[in-house]
Amino acid sequence: MTSTLDEGARACALERYLSGDAEAPKRGGFPFAPAALLVTARYGRTVPSLRPATAIGEDVRLVGVYRALKIAFDAYAHDAPHDKRTALQTLSVQVSTAFDYVRGCIVEGEFMALDCTDEEQIVDGHFILLAGVLALCLWECGHEQGREYVRGRMRDLLAGADGYIYARASLGLAEDTDSLTWRPGGGALGSLQAALARGGRLLDDASRGAPAPEPAWAAEARGKAAAEKAAKKRLESGPSLMVLAAIEHLPGLAKAGEARPGGATGSTPRAEWAPLAGRRLPLARVPDLAAAQADLVSEFPDDAAVIDAILRPLAGRAYVALPPTLLLGPPGTGKSRLARRLGEVLGLAVTVYGCAGVADSSFIGTSRQWSSGRACVPLQAIRRAEAASVLVVLDEISRAGTRLDNGRLVDGVLALTERETAKAYHDPYLECAVDLSAVSYVATANSRAGLDPALLSRFRVLEMGPRTAASLPSLSRAILADLRGERGLDAVWLPDPDPEEEAVLAAHWRDGSVRSLRHLVEGLVAARDRLAVRQ
Structure with a gap:
């Protein structure tokens, strides 16, 4: 044997x-x-x-x-x-x-x-x-x-x-x-x-x-049942929104709401979207704004005014829904990082949509008559998060294509950021109205050059300047946290910079770019590795 x-x-x-x-x-x-x-x-x-x-x-x-x-x-x-x-x-x-x-x-x-x-x-x-x-x-x-x-x-x-x-x-x-x-x-x-x-x-x-x-x-099954019950109770007691009412008109065998969230969705549009149909999805409650602001300012001390301007409209609201916002600033100022951290602190699932090189209007969805048919990007983000309020970051929107052959990204963004249009947006893939009014949009660009005037009038424009020495400690700690996540290491094995290391970073960081600071931090980590080997 x-x-x-x-x-x-x-x-x-x-x-x-x-x-x-x-x-x-x-x-x-x-x-x-x-x-x-x-x-x-x-x-x-x-x-x-x-x-x-x-x-x-x-x-x-x-x-x-x-x-x-x-x-x-x-x-x-x-x-x-x-x-x-x-x-x-x-x-x-x-x-x-x-x-x-x-x-x-x-x-x-x-x-x-x-x-x-x-x-x-x-x-x-x-x-x-x-x-x-x-x-x-x-x-x-x-x-x-x-x-x-x-x-x-x-x-x-x-x-x-x-x-x-x-x-x-x-x-x-x-x-x-x-x-x-x-x-x-x-x-x-x-x-x-x-x-x-x-x-x-x-x-x-x-x-x-x-x-x-x-x-x-048995303990695992009981814990799972308790978590599901608590989630259902939170949904019933908190704000919610019906995003997709029904899918009976779609081809396929699944009935509206028949498939379970997280389960197999099959290959038909009806089975794919059944988990969302007929369900009220939760809306993210507005957190303690003072605590959220303090948290963000500690990471981005040079952007205290920008953070205050973004959070101010949430005061008194029942759920998080940001007005369309455009962050302008030189390359390497951390615009994308600020947008992502903003969503995380506010409890929103974040989808970063790279606009550079996009030369069509597929952002708003494409018809099922094409083999590449799919729902619009915000609706896909809602399905992944199983929540009606999400954040879509339109990264480098100024670099999107401007030709009209296959539609323009900017035109689709303008349609979806109009609140009345978003409340009953007709998705070309689902061929029915969906409610996207709780989706928040934050766009980033290096300058106003090349941006559509309609976009500038629709979005709040907030300008971010180069990083100063005040941002060095928080940025270096954040970069090291990212490196720990990439390497799967604990803070014990990859600690934050000590005062001597911060002084070295400050002496060589002159352009205020987050990208160049990351290169310096990576060099610092490499130097630590070499010294550790010698010891």
Whole structure:
């Protein structure tokens, strides 16, 4: 036997189910799930073959059982969609036959125990593992011999050093008086689940209400349910917006709202957008503006006036919705970084749309009649964030194309930043109205040159000057934080600059450009690495 084949199989052993570490079949579930998991853990999706098993010295009896089980599960998967009851009936007979054969091998091995080698003992141990999992599945199906085998195995486990962890299952099995009335097609009985719950209650009563240890999977499921409930409560109590009302007019099979958020969306427009249809999406509440301003000013001390101008319109609002804003400043002043941090501090999901070189109007969406059809960029950002209020950063908007052959980016931006148009924007891909009124836009440009006058009249224009020495400490710390994230390092391994290093950076940073400062910080980190090697 090769140990690598058994490592995954042992993770599916009966002991893990009896101790509560693994989730047994539930009432109404697939009763043979543990056996299917065991087969997959040992051989993956391939059908075990006897020829290579003989070549490497595996026990052909064991491989034969796994081969029969794999073929049986594949046949069930093929037949169940047509006649689940008959398929389950056939599968239960096949698993029962395999269980009887494995038990026979165990009995035969017990007679030969005195003369067996270590390798044969490993084989016998795996027969016991396989018999236990098959017995659990058959017990879930109402198989009396399967239940008795589990009870017998429980006695062996209780005699071991860790027998106390099986106390719940042992007590529950001792009190198990339920009649076994499972019928193929009716789902599992949930026998082990019921036994564990019953044994837990008996232990609680005996210890005057002391709670039984909760399995990891149960704690995880309970935490997930609590998080979903809290999210639903926040949505119901906070501001929200219906972005996409219905998708019944779209081609495909999914109904409006049928698909779950985060799940598979399929390949049709209807299935793709079903998770958003008919749902009210949350709007980001306005945070403590004084704290947000202090946070941003600490990172961008040269832009205190700009930050104040951006945040001032949010005072008194129920949710975050910034008026269209254009940040002007020389290259390297950190315009894009300020825009991104602004969204993060305000609790908005940020989408950075690079405008340089864009020579069409695909920003506003393209029709499904084209193979490259897609929804508009703001609607895609809403779907990713599952929130109605997001921030779209139009980076380097002055460098967008101006030809009219395929439409202009600026024309689409003007349409989407008009509030009345955004409230009922007709998306060309979805071919229906969507509400994009909660989307915020911040654009960046180096100067006014080349910008459309209509854009300048629509956007608030705020100018950012070159960085001064006042920004050096915060910018260098922020750049180092980015480098830590890129390298996957903790602050202990890549700390912020000390006063001596900041003095060196200040002596060489003369143009006020964030880009040149990043180069200097990267050089500083490289120097640290070289010195660390020498030490």
